[in-house]
Amino acid sequence: MKAGAKSPHASSRRRSSSKEVSPPMTPDPLLLAQLQQLQLAQQLQQHGHLLNYPPMVYPAPTMTSSRPLMEEPAPSALILQQLEAKESRMAQLSALLEAVKHESSGTTEAMQRMLHELQTLQQTNASLTSELSSAKEALVAQDADHSAQLQHMLRAVDDERRDAQARFDATLQEREGAYGAARHALECEVAALRSDKAELSTEIAQLQTHCNTLQEAHLALESQLQAAMHDSDLAKDELESYRANMNLKLHDVEAEKQELAQHLSATFQDLERARAALVDVNNNAAQLSASLAQNDESWQRTLESLERQRADDAKERAAQTTTIKALEDALQMERGQKEELNTAMRSELQRYSDEMLALDAQHSSIAHSLRSELETSQVCLLQAKAELATLHDETTRQATAHIEAARQLEKTLALKSEALETLAESNQSLQNELDAANLRLASLTSELDAAHFARRTVDDRLCALTSTLKQLVALLELNASMVENDPTLIVPAVSELATLASERHQLLNALQTQQAQQLADVAAWATEKEQLAAQIAAKESELSSVQLDCATLASELQSRTATQANEVTAITQTCESKVMALETALQAATLQTMQFSRSVETQKQRMHQLEDEKRDLLQALWTTM
Numbered sequence: 001m002k003a004g005a006k007s008p009h010a011s012s013r014r015r016s017s018s019k020e021v022s023p024p025m026t027p028d029p030l031l032l033a034q035l036q037q038l039q040l041a042q043q044l045q046q047h048g049h050l051l052n053y054p055p056m057v058y059p060a061p062t063m064t065s066s067r068p069l070m071e072e073p074a075p076s077a078l079i080l081q082q083l084e085a086k087e088s089r090m091a092q093l094s095a096l097l098e099a100v101k102h103e104s105s106g107t108t109e110a111m112q113r114m115l116h117e118l119q120t121l122q123q124t125n126a127s128l129t130s131e132l133s134s135a136k137e138a139l140v141a142q143d144a145d146h147s148a149q150l151q152h153m154l155r156a157v158d159d160e161r162r163d164a165q166a167r168f169d170a171t172l173q174e175r176e177g178a179y180g181a182a183r184h185a186l187e188c189e190v191a192a193l194r195s196d197k198a199e200l201s202t203e204i205a206q207l208q209t210h211c212n213t214l215q216e217a218h219l220a221l222e223s224q225l226q227a228a229m230h231d232s233d234l235a236k237d238e239l240e241s242y243r244a245n246m247n248l249k250l251h252d253v254e255a256e257k258q259e260l261a262q263h264l265s266a267t268f269q270d271l272e273r274a275r276a277a278l279v280d281v282n283n284n285a286a287q288l289s290a291s292l293a294q295n296d297e298s299w300q301r302t303l304e305s306l307e308r309q310r311a312d313d314a315k316e317r318a319a320q321t322t323t324i325k326a327l328e329d330a331l332q333m334e335r336g337q338k339e340e341l342n343t344a345m346r347s348e349l350q351r352y353s354d355e356m357l358a359l360d361a362q363h364s365s366i367a368h369s370l371r372s373e374l375e376t377s378q379v380c381l382l383q384a385k386a387e388l389a390t391l392h393d394e395t396t397r398q399a400t401a402h403i404e405a406a407r408q409l410e411k412t413l414a415l416k417s418e419a420l421e422t423l424a425e426s427n428q429s430l431q432n433e434l435d436a437a438n439l440r441l442a443s444l445t446s447e448l449d450a451a452h453f454a455r456r457t458v459d460d461r462l463c464a465l466t467s468t469l470k471q472l473v474a475l476l477e478l479n480a481s482m483v484e485n486d487p488t489l490i491v492p493a494v495s496e497l498a499t500l501a502s503e504r505h506q507l508l509n510a511l512q513t514q515q516a517q518q519l520a521d522v523a524a525w526a527t528e529k530e531q532l533a534a535q536i537a538a539k540e541s542e543l544s545s546v547q548l549d550c551a552t553l554a555s556e557l558q559s560r561t562a563t564q565a566n567e568v569t570a571i572t573q574t575c576e577s578k579v580m581a582l583e584t585a586l587q588a589a590t591l592q593t594m595q596f597s598r599s600v601e602t603q604k605q606r607m608h609q610l611e612d613e614k615r616d617l618l619q620a621l622w623t624t625m
Contacts, residue, residue, distance in 0.1 A: 093617075097614075097617070097618070103461070114600060114603070115600065117447060120447075121447075121592070121593050121596065122593060123510070123514070124440065125586070125590060125593055127514065128440075128585065128586055129586060131433065132583065132586055134521075134522050134525070135433075135578060137522070137526075138525070141526070146567075196249070287558060298569060302569070305576075309576070316587070323594070459603070459606070
């Protein structure tokens with residue numbers, strides 16, 4: 001309908017106006033309303049809205065000069081005029097409602113797209129959460145494998161120590177028995193020599209007495225010299241032979257004394273070497289005690305850092321709990337027609353709370369396991385110290401196995417280096433997965449920025465439409481008190497809720513499929529980890545056949561303790577950095593999702609407000625009809 005079009009009612013009115021008196025020249029309210037409507041349409045066209053709305057057509061008042069100026073028109077002409085005005089306003093309002101309906105459908109499509117993007121962001125958040133859980137499970141598995149390796153190595157070292165102690169005890173008993181037997185034999189020989197010496201002294205005294213007697217007899221019996229010469233020669237010969245025999249026996253006794261002195265000096269040298277070996281063992285034990293104390297301090301610092309991290313996590317959970325409570329308080333205001341959507345949001349919030357509680361439980365279990373490992377290591381250290389105190393009687397027979405033990409130790413270190421390379425490769429794969437997750441998070445951030453830009457555009461358009469509808473309601477003076485008389489106005493909202501429920505069901509099915517696939521991937525990764533752990537255990541089982549002495553055992557224990565402490569520190573720091581990075585990314589994604597949810601809720605509130613204004617307008621149309 002155009003401004004210059006003429007209706008049949010207008011032509012009949014002009015035919016009848018030739019016989020009527022024209023109204024006085026006063027401002028017509030219909031002309032004023034038409035002028036206001038034209039000004040409003042021009043303003044909306046300047047802002048880019050309502051370009052296709054036809055202007056309202058108000059019938060122009062007719063004036064004739066055949067009647068006096070102060071005479072009023074006939075009642076039939078006024079009724080026709082009012083009917084034409086109502087008809088033109090109804091056409092104008094119908095066009096306006098069609099345009100508003102078109103704009104509302106575009107806004108609804110934009111909101112659906114934004115909701116779809118929100119579901120995609122929530123799905124991505126769930127995938128990041130599952131990746132974080134899998135990474136933490138891998139960390140727990142690595143800690144368990146490392147603990148098993150430590151226990152195995154400690155058991156092997158304990159067995160080797162026991163074997164060395166048994167060999168040492170057996171050797172000590174043999175040496176003590178041999179030393180006791182040799183000492184007893186030497187004591188018996190010394191006693192025999194002492195008895196021989198006493199007998200020889202007695203014989204020498206007797207011979208001296210006999211010589212003195214012979215000399216006296218020689219002095220007294222010089223007269224009998226010729227007679228006794230033969231007897232004295234015989235006695236001298238016997239004495240010389242006896243002295244020769246005594247000299248031979250004395251030489252034998254001196255030789256035996258020298259051999260006994262050499263044997264005693266060799267024994268004292270062996271004892272000196274044993275004392276030097278014991279000093280070395282004590283030094284190694286002191287160094288091992290110092291390294292064990294350092295390892296204990298490093299474990300204590302690690303436990304303290306984990307406690308601080310747990311306190312920080314508790315603070316973050318408290319902040320998140322307050323945020324969730326605020327969100328629940330805000331969601332309680334939108335009950336009624338959106339009860340299903342509120343139920344879904346509460347279920348999502350409950351799931352998020354359960355996930356945070358699960359993360360808290362995992363952190364607690366990790367801290368408890370680390371604490372138990374620290375206590376176990378402290379007990380093992382105390383046992384090792386107590387056992388090292390019994391190794392002070394080390395002998396020199398174990399020095400022959402040093403070269404072979406060093407070779408076995410080199411082989412063990414080579415196996416350890418291979419295991420470390422395998423762990424480095426697994427850490428590199430985890431780092432690659434983390435980089436991929438960061439890339440996905442960056443893409444999600446860009447998509448979220450685009451969604452924010454689209455939301456601002458829709459907000460501007462909704463603000464313009466809201467101001468336009470408010471101006472139209474103020475201009476037409478509509479009444480919104482009878483909106484409950486027409487229940488059919490709720491049908492569009494119910495259809496929209498059904499559409500949202502179907503889309504949510506589809507998204508949940510897709511999420512379950514992806515979760516099943518992720519569970520299969522986690523099972524495959526666990527199988528690979530078990531195979532790797534079995535290979536490492538098979539390779540490390542060869543350590544049980546190594547027979548090391550006390551000094552080698554102490555040095556190997558020290559080197560292994562230092563190496564394992566460095567490995568545990570590096571792995572713990574790497575895993576903590578990865579877990580912190582994943583938690584930071586998850587918190588950022590959760591915060592963005594919550595902000596986007598708030599913006600969507602604000603958008604929905606504005607849409608509800610627009611729908612209420614549309615209902616008010618429709619109610620006003622029904623009232624005017």
